[in-house]
Amino acid sequence: MKKIKVSLESVRDEIKSFYDYKQWHLLTLNGLALAENKMEVQWIFSKYEAMDEIVVYYTEIENTETIPSIVDMIPSAIISQREIVDMFGVKVDGSEKGLYLDEDSMQRPLSGCSI
Amino acid sequence: MKKTINIPLGSQHISLLEPVRFKFECENEKIISVDSDVGFVHRGIERACTTKFKFDAIGYVVARVCGLCAITHSLSYTAAIEKLLGGEITKKAKYLRILLLELDRVHSHMLCLSHTCENAGFEAMFMRIMGDRELVMEIQELLTGNRVQFDYINIGGVNRDISSEVAQKIVNNLYEVKQRVLGYMDEFTNNWSLSLKFKTIGALSLDDAYRLNAIGPLARASGLNIDVRNEIGYLPFSEVGFVMQTHSEGDINARNIVRLNEILNSILMCENILSGLPEGEIFTKLKGKPNGEAVVRFEAPRGELMYYVKGNGSAMLDRVRIKTPTFASIPAFSHIFVGENYADAPAILASFDPCLSCTAK
Amino acid sequence: MFDLKKYRKKSPWILHYNAGSCNGCDIEILASLSPKYDLERFGVINTGNPKQSDIFLVTGPVTYRSRERLVELYTQMPEPKVVIAVGSCTCTGGVFRDMYNVEDGIDRYIPVDVYIAGCAASPELIIDGIVKALEILEQKSKEMEKPHKLFREATSEGGIVNRRHSALKVGEIDEEN
Numbered sequence: 001m002k003k004i005k006v007s008l009e010s011v012r013d014e015i016k017s018f019y020d021y022k023q024w025h026l027l028t029l030n031g032l033a034l035a036e037n038k039m040e041v042q043w044i045f046s047k048y049e050a051m052d053e054i055v056v057y058y059t060e061i062e063n064t065e066t067i068p069s070i071v072d073m074i075p076s077a078i079i080s081q082r083e084i085v086d087m088f089g090v091k092v093d094g095s096e097k098g099l100y101l102d103e104d105s106m107q108r109p110l111s112g113c114s115i
Numbered sequence: 116m117k118k119t120i121n122i123p124l125g126s127q128h129i130s131l132l133e134p135v136r137f138k139f140e141c142e143n144e145k146i147i148s149v150d151s152d153v154g155f156v157h158r159g160i161e162r163a164c165t166t167k168f169k170f171d172a173i174g175y176v177v178a179r180v181c182g183l184c185a186i187t188h189s190l191s192y193t194a195a196i197e198k199l200l201g202g203e204i205t206k207k208a209k210y211l212r213i214l215l216l217e218l219d220r221v222h223s224h225m226l227c228l229s230h231t232c233e234n235a236g237f238e239a240m241f242m243r244i245m246g247d248r249e250l251v252m253e254i255q256e257l258l259t260g261n262r263v264q265f266d267y268i269n270i271g272g273v274n275r276d277i278s279s280e281v282a283q284k285i286v287n288n289l290y291e292v293k294q295r296v297l298g299y300m301d302e303f304t305n306n307w308s309l310s311l312k313f314k315t316i317g318a319l320s321l322d323d324a325y326r327l328n329a330i331g332p333l334a335r336a337s338g339l340n341i342d343v344r345n346e347i348g349y350l351p352f353s354e355v356g357f358v359m360q361t362h363s364e365g366d367i368n369a370r371n372i373v374r375l376n377e378i379l380n381s382i383l384m385c386e387n388i389l390s391g392l393p394e395g396e397i398f399t400k401l402k403g404k405p406n407g408e409a410v411v412r413f414e415a416p417r418g419e420l421m422y423y424v425k426g427n428g429s430a431m432l433d434r435v436r437i438k439t440p441t442f443a444s445i446p447a448f449s450h451i452f453v454g455e456n457y458a459d460a461p462a463i464l465a466s467f468d469p470c471l472s473c474t475a476k
Numbered sequence: 477m478f479d480l481k482k483y484r485k486k487s488p489w490i491l492h493y494n495a496g497s498c499n500g501c502d503i504e505i506l507a508s509l510s511p512k513y514d515l516e517r518f519g520v521i522n523t524g525n526p527k528q529s530d531i532f533l534v535t536g537p538v539t540y541r542s543r544e545r546l547v548e549l550y551t552q553m554p555e556p557k558v559v560i561a562v563g564s565c566t567c568t569g570g571v572f573r574d575m576y577n578v579e580d581g582i583d584r585y586i587p588v589d590v591y592i593a594g595c596a597a598s599p600e601l602i603i604d605g606i607v608k609a610l611e612i613l614e615q616k617s618k619e620m621e622k623p624h625k626l627f628r629e630a631t632s633e634g635g636i637v638n639r640r641h642s643a644l645k646v647g648e649i650d651e652e653n
Contacts, residue, residue, distance in 0.1 A: 021326055027410075027438055028421060028442075030436045032433070044410065044423070046346075048341055049340055049345065049346065052347055052412075075328075075446050076327050076446045079443070079446065099153070099154050100157035105577060110161060127545060127549060129522070132502050132503075132506070155539060155542045156497075157577050162576060163575045167575075175571075179498045179500075180498065181499055182497075182498040182596055183503065226503060245511065246510055249510070249512040262507075472498050472499050
């Protein structure tokens, strides 16, 4: 597993220059609650037909910041983005709430500060 | 005037095993857009893994994410914890894990094939395959003690040893299953009325499979070489005779043929394991608490399953992220529906083998 | 003339709803309908339409989003109806108890007649449960045949009570007189 730290502004450019759709596929987006109102966002990629070659792009953000969308490059990211919006209560460009949670159910269950 | 009509499918429908709601926008018979709601089964297991349960119990909790691929879930989680604890398990335990993994794949694929037939209107084939599936369920019960939720895999090995009588029974039943599957192979390739329902319906091209990150039998039916059993080293899949099965057509028929070939390959692997099962212990005690992060992937019957586990050196984990095969394939599903006839929608849906309780966790 | 009561007993139809289960019990229900266990010998058919069903098989601990559908399906079924909770998590919440999106069992929302334990409930147990449900269904059909009679109850102060709602109690009084 190779971890590459990027900044929130440059993440789209980094992924754009790295992602070749015939060689890599997006495993998932992952969130990780760090402390009060801070979280880590990871974009996990894996290579086709290679022995366990996994690349993780990650960045640390405040909960109030907006994560840029990568759906135009990788269409399958849309579902992971909607999940991260529900689970952590952050904003992602173009992804709406309501994949799993309703208005009146528990909000931001994984964000760490709602416990 | 509006020319399209909206037809809902779900959340409760005779062709669905699980609650999922699709809203098809149709123009005459053709589907022109799909909207789906997959969140009916969301229970909150990811949060419970970090707040309610200690790390040594989670292997049995995550098995309840999905009853069909329960073994793959607990195996992936256990492999991640073993990676963090840094221990090595015995060879016999590894072989027994593959044995159960492949038996699970056989019964899951048989269920999917029978369900596809039922949704295409071939009730007799559904009954035939479901009847033969009991042969596999029987040996699973003998091997693990339960038919569906096995709880067979433990951190450090497996929970139950195999006796020579059970091994003999497994070999006998698998021989029987193999003969039946060869019979289905004939039916699925040569039956004219099934070909009307399956051939050229619900096709996914290779380029789209790449572009939409399709995985599992769905991608392999389009000719994309993705099988995690080929890409990992925790378990010795190549030693026991794993061969990747692909097809080039990408339609429902291709998916069925890929599944049938995988069943035959899995049966071969099980036979190889039982003929060359190494001697030794089935359990090694691993000490310590998980610390650090690990990503583990396994091939579930429906495709690639990923676990991300982060521990902090105590009994409670920081994060367990479960990426399930159906979850990642939803964009590909929606893409395939567009342009098909509404009447084929249940059969196409069954051919994906969707697992919503995996998706929503 | 159609003897509906007889047909209902000989061929009860099943409605199955998954309210958030792990699929384990659902595939066991399918397995019990398949040739080895052959639930269809009791005339049972799995149907997708609540308006034609007599027995309601529910699996899963009831997730937050599926609870309205569960109640909706229950109310759409015609009387007499029997509800069977299949699996430990349907009965009590099981391993999912106290998770944030789970409602801890279906008896919080609809009345349950038969509880089937097990994770996952085995086909043998499901068959036993459905046979038990057939008895209850017959009993409920008989109950329905009793005529609607209004009567004055001794304990309530001049209140008029529908006979069917307190059928058992009325029977006891009848016997005493």
